[in-house]
Amino acid sequence: MKGYVLAGGRGKRFEPFTKENNKVMMDFWERPLLWYSLNLLQSHGVKEVAINAAHMPEQIDKYVNYELHSELNINLTLESEHYGTAGTIKRTPSFFNDHVALIPGDVITTIDLSEMYNNHYNNDAIVTLALHPNYLAKNKTRPQVNKITDSDMFHCFRKKMSGVMIVRQDILDLIPKKTNMNLLDELLPMMLDYKIQINAFSSKSGFYNIDDWSDYYKATLDMFNHPELHDRSKIVKMNNNIYHHVNAKFSKQVLKNDFQRLYFGENVSVENKCKLKGDVYIGSFSKLNEDARLTDSVVGSNTILGKGLNLNNDLVKDKYLYSNKNEVAVYVDDENLLKENDSKTFGESLNELLISFTDKFVAAVALLCLSPLFALVALLIKLESPGPVFYVSSRVLSPRHERKGKKWYQFKGGSNIKYYVFRTMYVNADKMVKKLNNKYETGPFVKIENDPRVTKIGRLLRKTSIDELPLFWNVLVGKMSLVGIWALPTYEAEHLANKGLQSTVNNSRQIDLSETARLRFDGKLGLAGFWQSRGRSNLTAEERAIHDSFQAVLTNQKSSDAKFMGEYYKFKSYVGYWRILIETFFSVVKRTGAI
Amino acid sequence: MNYTVTKRNNITIIKINLSQATREHSKEFKLFLVELIQQEKAKKIIIDFEPVYYVDSSFLGSLVGGLKESTNLKGDIKVMNLNPAVKSLFEITRLYKIFEIFTDVEDAVLSF
Structure with a gap:
């Protein structure tokens, strides 16, 4: 028998906790919920387990591969959306070459799976569903105790009694292709409609379905009655x-x-x-x-x-x-109580110190060397068009979220970061941007070729990236690092936070990169980054989003992620910092793609 | 060849024969994909990353470019055999939301 832990759910009832966590990774008596399902399967001799995840799968991946140290052979299946429990198992037919025990990831139970398997096997059933004996009493409507009836199914949902089942390979044939279907409330009732027998396994064992905080609370208290499930002394x-x-x-x-x-x-x-x-x-x-x-x-x-x-x-x-x-x-009770939760390792602190020192040193040297050039540029800007030498761009790295209306989180403008750059446009340029948005490209990352708002000297400054050099000042005063991602202008950040990044062609939605693109909000503010060093304005909005998000994610890793991220972990290091810096420098020198 | 193409019925399986799929290859890969989609009308595409242990953001940008091209023509691109680190990257950057990921070729083929 193999095992399948169904962890595809979004856990909406546990929001906002589940906005940033997978429900099965919820701490329950010092262990993630998932542990209880895996432990149950292992204790009944299961060797091979599949887990599906549609939300925050990296948490499950890290846990099962690097923290759990289990003898189980665990295969994590990623779902771009949750296909329903039936849709999920239909997607991995290669796994179903044996009988499979399906355990909902949010269930804690002491059910005797071995006995259930024997019952399933001996009855040669397609599906065996576990139910409390109270629902399996022999009566007029139930001539045979071991057959599930319509009313059982009704009890199943009303009382949240079950969800643990064992299935035979050919159950997959009953599930329509490309479906979003659930096993318990759709497939099984459909089987009954078609008079396909569902085998019942009567079990009095403890059963907790952690469906909301109320269940969580009750189950947590009830664990005192189930010392076999946890370490009581804790x-x-x-x-x-x-x-x-x-x-x-x-x-x-x-x-x-x-x-x-x-x-x-x-x-x-x-x-x-x-x-x-x-x-x-x-x-x-x-x-x-x-x-x-x-x-x-x-x-x-x-x-x-x-x-x-x-x-x-x-x-x-x-x-x-x-x-x-x-x-x-x-x-x-505990001396470490008041210490910070996310304490840094020595390596991490050293890394930060080195980066901060290099930032300031390089910025100071650069400003000193560039000052004659700056004076010349300032003069040229003044001569060409009326207006100030510097342009102050108000930007946000990550929008602040606040509860508003029915949704828990909604975008509200975050704290601004002022970018002082050389003015490259005519003075009233900002007012023209909305018109141009419609004309050229939609979406939050507007880069317009042959922009009519740019001045002649501005075009040269942009091509050589000289317009951005005053940002070294921001680096020197510690407001940003040399390496990091750009803060977006407020309207772009707002657009990305609220509407996301979706490619549309012929008015139909095509690829939704919103979740990927929003990861840039977690990044560290800086001058040089992946997209500047890899093509600059030649990139599409999607490509730029991927570069930014990668950088945000890869530089945000914790030291505990080292194994999980393998080769990618090196971006976090001081060497990784220099690599991006040098790549960007040469890219700017080559003037690749700057308008 | 950096990319080997095999066909199964109407499904095109592209194997990437690179250990590191990075920006040196990203342009040629995008051109290769787009040509396959536009000229050879490949709609159902599976990309096999088996020998690849490192993919960078440029290469994945090309992959997304290919997906965009493919969805334009009502096709889809799925990926297969991701090495653990690459899989981690797909997880934390949420790219698994736009690319279906498989470990078994039969499962991938049946999913179309």
Whole structure:
């Protein structure tokens, strides 16, 4: 028997946590949810496992290949979109050369898979579905206990009872090609319609479907009854049903929202007298200030609990800092508590120091050497057209996101970075850009050839990139690095954040690169980058987006990603920094592609 | 040849015979792809990256250019046999959202 963990879901009910995490990587009793499915399969002799992922697959990839150290042979399948559980298994027919146990990635269960397999095998079933015996009682509508009926299917969804099944290879023949179909609520009912038997396996074992924060909370508490599933010693039970587990922080502004279920990520701070009700999950490294109230919540590790904090039926993970109502002194459980979460390695700190030093040194030398040229250029600009010598371009690297309206996150202009460059256009050029947008190219990355707004001296400055040289000043004062990505003009950043980057031809959407293109927002601000050194303005909008996003992602890696990123990890190093710098220098010298 | 083309029914499988697919090859690769799509009317394309252990952003830019060309003509490009580091790159840069990735040629062929 093989195993298939279904992890294709987007986890919408766990937003905003799942905006940046895959649901199956959610921490549950010190382990990712995924571990429980994999552990179940392994403990029943499964050797080969497939996992599908449509959202943040790199987290699963890193975990199973570099952190888990499991004997399982795990194959991760990437999905460009979630095809539904049936659509998913239809895509990997080569894996289905044996019976396969399908386990939803968000399920924690102690079901006896071996026994279920025997039952499945002996009944020669196409599909065997696990159900609680309460639903399998013999009655008028059920002459045979082991056959699933329509009403069982109904119970399945209403009570979220199951989802664990074992299937035979030929189930794939029943799934239509190129479909977006689910197994439980579409394929199985369809099989019943066509009178294809579904085998039932009665199981009383513990079963938790972690579908929302409420399930998460209940399952977390219930784990006390299932010591076989975890290491019991890790959670400390305090009085009044409060369990101290692991860190959190909530801001006043966020707490004003009337959400029934809230998730706050790491480093959240709860301001004084805030009230949190309902199912609240608070991530690690947080701070709960005085007099905040918390009810029915789960709080992550290393949380600072303020004096007089009112906790009621909450679950707080370990390594906490607890200040007692009646005492001014604080009790520190863990000395590392107040240290920064993302501590850098020695190598990383050295790298940053070297880069920062080189930035300033090179910028200072460059400004000194270039000052006579700057004076000449300034004179020429003044002579050709009226207006200032410098043009101040207001740009943003990454737009700030804020909750607004129905969506949790929405674009709002981020903090501006001022780019002082030599003026290459006539004074009223900015007003013309919208017209030109329509005329030449749509999308956020406008590069127009033979732009009529550019002055003669401007054309020369652009071709030689001299117009950008005053940016060395920004480098010298530490506002940007020599190597990094360009901040976009505000309107372009806004466009990218809200509308994305989609190629359209004949008015129909073709390729959606939005997710890739938005990665540039995470990048580090700088002068020289991939796209400048690799063709500059000759590139298409897509190519430029890929260059920028690659650079953002590759220079943002953590030292723990070294193995995962293999050859790509070297971009993070000081050598990688110099490589881009030198490549850009020669590219500029060759004047490739500058308008 | 840097690229070997084999046909299976109406599916074109391109094997990239490079260990490093970088910007030195990106222009020729784009031309090669575009010609295959426009001149030879290849609609269903699978690109096999088996010997490739390093792909840079220029080369992938060309691949996206090819995909754009292909979708124009209602075709699709899928990729196969990505080395772990290259697969990681497709994951973190979200390129898996526009290219379907396969480990098995049969699965890739059946997916069209």
